[in-house]
Amino acid sequence: MAKVLTKRSENYAQWYNDLVLKADLAENSSVRGSMVIKPYGYALWEKIQSQLDKMFKDTGHSNAYFPLFIPKSFFSKEASHVEGFAKECAIVTHYRLKNDPDGKGVIVDKDAKLEEELIVRPTSETIIWSTYKNWIQSYRDLPILVNQWANVVRWEMRTRLFLRTAEFLWQEGHTAHATKQEAIDETNQMIDVYSKFASEWMAMPVIIGSKTETERFAGALETYTIEALMQDGKALQSGTSHFLGQNFAKAFDVKFATKEGGLDYVWATSWGVSTRLIGALIMAHSDDNGLVLPPKLAPIQVVIVPIYKGKDEMETIFQAGDKLYNEIKAAGIDVKFDSRDTHKPGYKFAEYELKGVPVRIAIGPRDVANGTVEVARRDTFEKKVYSQEGIVDVINSLLDDIQKNIYNKALKFRGENTYKVDSYEEFKEIIGDKGGFVYAHWDGTAETELKIKEETKATIRCIPIDSEEEEGFCIFSGKPSKRRVLFAKAY
């Protein structure tokens, strides 16, 4: 097989880039830091979207859409929020171009300067809370459970396809509640939704936890995260859910009349996942031959490749292939019959491996004669010949099996790369050497966190919610600690 990908062991970052390009998911655009998501990559995003959207609706949320542009003044209202995003905002200052009097092309018309600059949203809390102010008067107006699917812009200095781009697609939920407890419950509920999506649909196990103060979302009182371990031993934050307290309600003066006749600020949450999930998916499962996609999210779950010589054979094989296709399609499986006469079977095999199609069916003259097909699975490369009779059942159980298998593989990998350490020496050795998740005691101070980051590049990914109380001593300062936190180098 011709080698088209850099091997993971040679250069992991290069492998990732090669894979995104060669699997036809996305490419760099002529706009610095912004990518073009290609049809195959977008199809993957659509599958992610449709499942998440269903999960949001099942938990009572509705979709809405808020403006791309946010008046600059809105940003100044919540102090820590401004601080968090100010350094990476794109700003619209003018609204008109004119022909360059000195020659060719167009220039900004200086006379068309905006009274107030507009910020291209890096996130929508401010525009949404300025709107919610008008929506909320009474406890009867609450809760508000809204989600929006949108693009956002964060002017990143260094970008990587899907993992960090200047513009990216995401979903942001913004909810308003009458009580603190209700908002906290919402925050927890949504991080659970993300965790469930990651493990059951992406086949990617995650650790749920809360962020330390330094890593917390700008403007939040509490940030929950799901952290996944990538094959190179680095952690990837894959989704976040924030308990915003009354910060935004106070900043935008959103009060409501309580049942008891009082007046109180509204409690808020926000939560989001982005196209970064595609990066997570790639790095969690794929191998040196290409993508490995979980069947539940694969744009093409099954591909049928015909094998034939000459026109006569082609006709027979295509007939048999069409029959198979219709049968599988009727069972609700996303199947593709590759009828291209311009490429040979070997080429197609390699191509679908690169694209991570979970199941491949080959059908040729031998199969037509015997009433069989050759079925190959992407995760293990195992090939088996089955009778065409009852093939749908075979495929269904195979898809289930692949979904489970890649989850278990990822879980096993995480298990093998998770460590408990009690000394800073050991900590540095593991972080510096192979990476992975490291559970260690921490004294709870930002100073220690920062020092460890400076010396080892590892950060506290989260304080796991299921961590047990355990007496110990901070690996850095030696001060007493009550529980272990999760350290790793992160994307």
Added chain:
RNA sequence: CGGGGUAUAGCGUAGUCCGGUUAGCGCGCCUGCUUUGGGAGCAGGAGGUCGCAGGUUCGAAUCCUGCUACCCCGACCA
């Protein structure tokens, strides 16, 4: 924004030091024939403002000046 590097066909590159025929090669693309159970073979063909602007020279991909873009490393980050 600091440090380093690169720019030649759709992609990857040779040529640049030391200026001199028609800028070479691989992949891909097009046409034809033979092929088709793991990335086909042969034959023919198309495709280039050598990043942009200026300068030196009889002559510039090659030397000089300025600009632009991109890549890698750092600080920042879903």
